[in-house]
Amino acid sequence: MVADDAGRTPEETTDRGAGGRQTWAALPWLVRSAVVWSACLVVIVAGLYLLGKIAVLLAPLAIALAATVFLTALLDPVQLALRRLRLPAALAALLTVLLLVGLLFGVGALVWSLTAGQFSELSQELGQGLQRTREFVTSTLPVTDQQLDRLLGQARREVEQGSVDPVSGARTAAEVLGSALLALVLLFFLLKDGRSMWHWTLSRATGPNRAVTAEAGRVGWRTLGAYSRGTMMIAAIDAIGIGIALVLLRVPLAFPLALITFFGGFVPIIGATVAGAVAVLVALAAKGPVTALLVLAAVIAVQQIEGNLLEPLIMKRQVRLHPAVILVAVTAGTLIAGIAGASVSVPITAVVWRIVDTVQRHRQRPAPPAPAPAGP
Template sequence: MDDDAGTTGPTRPAPTTGPRQTWAGLPWPVRTAVTWSACLLVIAAGLWLLGQVAVLLAPLAVALAGTLFLAALLDPVLVRLRRLRVPAALAALLSILLLLGILVGVGALVWNLTASQFGELSQQLDEGLQRSRDFVTSTLPVTDQQLDRLVEQVRQGLSSGAPDPVSGARRAAEVVGSLLLGLVLLFFLLKDGRSMWRWVLRRMAGPRRDLTAEAGRAGWRTLGAYSRGTMIIAAIDALGIGLALVVLRVPLALPLALITFLGGFVPIIGATVAGAVAVLVALAANGPTTALLTLAAVIAVQQIEGNLLEPLVMRRQVQLHPAVILVVVTAGTLVAGVAGAFVSVPIAAVLWRVLDTVQRHRSGEVTRTAEATG
């Protein structure tokens, strides 16, 4: 009997179809699509969580952002006071009092010069609205009854969307609390901001300290440049449009100039809204010819500001694409209303500059490493 008759050779293991083999067997476009989809889902979930936190802490976040904005705006004043050997606490207090004095003084001046014009403007608005109504009904295929129904629907929609007294009181309390918190934080930030930053840097070691210091300086310079540049550009816009309104004898020129100044802190949208208000007041007060001249003046001033002043004042430190600005302003408005629209763009500009600095720092490290090993 052959001893080898009942024996068999070594058997090969049957091929397994585990997760790795299944994944490797998929075409590469499918693997790429699955990987990117998973990454997008994780990013979307993270952004959603951040959005929920931002909504819950919106008053605190807006107060912190506004405090940093004002601190960057007042930092040159604080530095000059400190160079005169003024104590830190007194220098911070004097800087805040200067800011409050300017705001209160400008508000009181505008009110005293224009309070008597509000009654006259009410009558002019009625006449202007009536002229606008006659123009619409005589030019467009719209009857008086259809226009009345449209106006009534708009009025009812605005009334239904208005907040109830309880939520309005709660929102007013939140605004007052945020303002008080912002003032207190502004004082301590001006007084101890630099020592706080040095304390943070001392807790780091090695390359992280240098990277954090560089990114922090870049972000702070960007915020300071944005705050001061925006204030200068908004003031020039307000001065140009205000002078045009005075020349055209449009009532309430000073309040409209003040609205233009405040609107300058909300890029693109703020200037558009402020210009529209000025044109509507001119139309109601002096008729369509003055309104067209006002519109031409607003467009001319904004074109000079956008094409000449903004690149000259802002340089390249805070440049963001207009599409990015629109998205950021819209998101800030949805999260925190008007206050969110004011602070959203400087936050985005600072974050962009910090990320750009980190990327440049890492690229420099990679280059230096490659040169050393080569």
């Protein structure tokens, strides 16, 4: 009888393997399921952690790629409309990118022209508003002037200690500028050659994987396009509604605050809340607590109308996610990559969910019947 490397005979090794299988089978099904699912969860979390670390290390590139894909899905209908006018692919893509750049510069110039003259007036109103806010806090809350001065002094020292390093600020500005330029260049190439790139990728898949890959790709792209366009429409509605309320209440810097509300709409739940809080704080400092309460009521009313009435009409059912899933995704994205991670976490979650659901549905479909054998 020949022994194996561990000093055991093949029969002993077989007996030990059979004993291990019997021991595993003797465990309750709940314990076995918990072990298997825990192992799968550990592998998935480890993979996501590694991907997150790589994305953080390559943050400028990751942000540029995410912005490029999002903008491509948003501007693809514009590029297709230009292609229907018999324009070449390169010219249609270039005009679409120039339209985006012109829109961004136009909005920036409009914001500056409308608000440049309000800053001097705002500084005086903020001084008076802060004094009114101080009197309101000390008269309604159990806080004395000395305690409030102590808290303000501590906050001022923390801000001074956390001042931005000029070298680090210059490096961050260079990274942001480089990421923006890279995103514009990649946006041009994806608008021009995106479909040919996808067909080339699809041609490398063979057999039954080709069909499921094509279907999952179509569903994922449609989901991203519907999400990007729906989010932009909802953010615009929020910005217009809150902006009108700020103008009617004569709150300074109404247009920039509406613009902050628009960009905050791209971060679900959290972004709209933060943008509304900024508007309320500006109204409180500049116009007092009564105007701030009116602004708060306007923000709540606009967000309730948007969330309960407009969002179900604008967003397709397959794009919408449960609020708990959105909160978890936004929190995870914020912890991994800050504001940029919070902005892209929800569309990534929606696309991944739709792709996984499509693949699962494709596997559950009954197999096509085998062809009948040919007769003699």
